[in-house]
Amino acid sequence: MLWLKALHVIAMVCWFAGLFYLPRLFVYHAATTDLPGRERFKVMERKLYRGIMWPSLLLTVLFGFWMLSLNWPYYRTQGWLHAKLALVGLLVVYHLCCGRYLKAFQQDRNTRSHVFFRIFNELPVVALIAIVILVIVRPF
16 A cells, blocks of 8 residues: 555656646746747647656556545545545646647647736645645544
8 A cells, every 4th residue: 555655646746747847838938939939848848748747647546546446435434535536636627728728839829928827837736735735634
C-alpha cells in the first residue's frame, strides 16, 4: 500500500507541475507578438500537455482508484474523500480546459488575454491547498 501511495503522490506532483506551468506558458504566449516566439510556445505547450500532463493525470487516477479499491468499505463512508474526489473531478475539467486553450493557441485562434491566464493559473493552487487539507487533516 505504501508503494502505491508513493506512486500516486509522484504522479500527482508531476500532474500539478503541468497544471501550474501550462497556464503560465499561456500567459507568456498570449503576450507574445513575434512569430518565432509564438511558434516556440506552441511546441512547449504541446509537449507539456501530451508528454507530461496526460500521462501524469492517468497515473494519478489509476493509482488513486487502485488504493480506493483496496479498502472501499472504509473509504466510501468518508466525507473528506468525497470532497477530495469532487475537487479532483474539477481538476480534470480544468485539465481539459487547458487542452481547449492549447488547441486555440495551436490554431492561432486564442481570444483570451494574458491577464485572464494569470487568474486562470491560480485555480489549481486553491484546489491543491484544499486537497492537501482534506487528505491530511480529514476534517469530516
